[in-house]
Amino acid sequence: MSYKSEVKLDQRDQEIAALEKELNLADQLIKKLKRQNTVLKHRINFLENNSRPHPALVASRGNSPRPNKREYPPGKGGALVRQQRSKTRAIKLWRLRVATIAIALLGFTLVNWAVSSLTKLKPNENPKSVAAKLASASLSGQQSTIPAWAKASSQDIPTRQSGKEDLEIVYNLTTPPQFQPSEKLQVIVDELVAIADSKKLPTKDLSITLIDAKTGEIAGYQQKELRYPASVVKMFWMVALYGQLENGIWKNPQDFNLYTSKMIEHSNNDASSFILDHITNTKSQDKLPDNQFTVWLNQRDSVNRFFSSAGYEGININQKTYPIYYLRMEEPAGTESQMRGDPERPLRNVITTDHSARLLYEICLTKQAISAVASEKMCGLLKRDLKPEAWKTNSETSEDFNPIVGFSGQSLRDSEVNFYSKAGLTSSTRQEAAFVATKDNSTAYVIAIAGGDRAYSSDYKLFPKMSSVVFEKMVERSARK
Numbered sequence: 001m002s003y004k005s006e007v008k009l010d011q012r013d014q015e016i017a018a019l020e021k022e023l024n025l026a027d028q029l030i031k032k033l034k035r036q037n038t039v040l041k042h043r044i045n046f047l048e049n050n051s052r053p054h055p056a057l058v059a060s061r062g063n064s065p066r067p068n069k070r071e072y073p074p075g076k077g078g079a080l081v082r083q084q085r086s087k088t089r090a091i092k093l094w095r096l097r098v099a100t101i102a103i104a105l106l107g108f109t110l111v112n113w114a115v116s117s118l119t120k121l122k123p124n125e126n127p128k129s130v131a132a133k134l135a136s137a138s139l140s141g142q143q144s145t146i147p148a149w150a151k152a153s154s155q156d157i158p159t160r161q162s163g164k165e166d167l168e169i170v171y172n173l174t175t176p177p178q179f180q181p182s183e184k185l186q187v188i189v190d191e192l193v194a195i196a197d198s199k200k201l202p203t204k205d206l207s208i209t210l211i212d213a214k215t216g217e218i219a220g221y222q223q224k225e226l227r228y229p230a231s232v233v234k235m236f237w238m239v240a241l242y243g244q245l246e247n248g249i250w251k252n253p254q255d256f257n258l259y260t261s262k263m264i265e266h267s268n269n270d271a272s273s274f275i276l277d278h279i280t281n282t283k284s285q286d287k288l289p290d291n292q293f294t295v296w297l298n299q300r301d302s303v304n305r306f307f308s309s310a311g312y313e314g315i316n317i318n319q320k321t322y323p324i325y326y327l328r329m330e331e332p333a334g335t336e337s338q339m340r341g342d343p344e345r346p347l348r349n350v351i352t353t354d355h356s357a358r359l360l361y362e363i364c365l366t367k368q369a370i371s372a373v374a375s376e377k378m379c380g381l382l383k384r385d386l387k388p389e390a391w392k393t394n395s396e397t398s399e400d401f402n403p404i405v406g407f408s409g410q411s412l413r414d415s416e417v418n419f420y421s422k423a424g425l426t427s428s429t430r431q432e433a434a435f436v437a438t439k440d441n442s443t444a445y446v447i448a449i450a451g452g453d454r455a456y457s458s459d460y461k462l463f464p465k466m467s468s469v470v471f472e473k474m475v476e477r478s479a480r481k
Helices: 003-051 055-061 076-119 127-136 148-152 183-198 230-246 253-265 269-280 290-300 302-308 353-365 372-382 408-412 462-479
Strands: 206-212 217-221 417-426 429-438 444-451
Touching (some): 148 253, 183 217, 183 462, 206 353, 206 462, 230 253, 230 269, 230 417, 230 429, 253 269, 269 302, 353 372, 353 417, 353 429, 353 444, 372 417, 408 417, 408 429, 408 462, 444 462
Antiparallel strands (some): 206 217, 206 444, 417 429
16 A cells, blocks of 8 residues: 555544544533433423412412512502513523523534534545445444453454455355265255154255265255355354455454354354454444445445355355344344345345355365365364263353254264364254264265254254264265275
């Protein structure tokens, strides 16, 4: 980047910082004016109530004069005093009303000025300058830009390398693996579908992909059906992040270590929100005008382009998983809900079991995802300890999400295997992609299962049962070779 460009960026940053400071001052003034407005309204009500005496008091005034009350004799003098007092009260009421209106107008003007200063797209502003402003904006009511656990660990906020602020990359493996269909593997998959059917589960909402890592053969059931991935999507965000780290976009790659660990090992939504914001250079914020939202959405969609350019057809992974505690978001809001469109039929994250099985295969089997070094690190994050003492005590909170109970690894705890997985669970779906390899390396396969219905979500025995069947059949298959 040239010296002039750096100066322009510094000036822009200073202008944005100045606007933010002015906005904060305006916000404080508005709050103060609102408090004053409330006080004035109370005073107006008090004076109005006292200017209209209660009928009961009027009726009794002649018979029981109040003690210590100054009385005026009848005549012009008394009438004049009462008239002056009435006029004074009226003037006070008029002044208070004018002050209230003035405060309201001032507050309204300040709000409009503050908002227009930060969000108005000027004719000479290009998308990059808009993006810079959007990157510094946030959702109303947010109190933090990083999770509490990141603050507690004095975690540094990642920053991009100068000159690479807008650099967009794509997945390095542009051609999908050339798997060969297998009738024998298909028999195993069909047996899994029969298990779901025997439990009266809706098989129309089921997808399965099975890959024999030793032979490169594949089989599946509705494996190209796009389904909501739940937290399995975090495996994709991890790969996109490592793509940027390997391409030198970030100054200190280690600044992401805590976040990637939390996102993959604990399925933490705060960590995944933070990572998605950073890899797409966006932030959750209040709804935007159409022209600014187009810029924001194009940036967020970069994570889709990362994979779709490599043959991951139909993929959509640009939306966060909830709740996000550090942003105080129980559900999508602001721009996050704006991109979902119709609330009755919202756009959501979608992948296929072929997508998740392929990605896991490329990370842990071929180790070609991003690079051999990056694949080794990512596969390490996906490794699960199947010993009961390692997972039985885990709670079912999002922070301590248990990727073993109710999933494929539970039925393999007594097997001599290395197990790698990313699981996802919501009230209406159960998803998992797992790589299983015996420790003698005689058997190795990838299994991805997606159950997109509440019946799958509530069934904690189905995936372990399916996993047990697949493992037994795959070991037998390897022994016959």
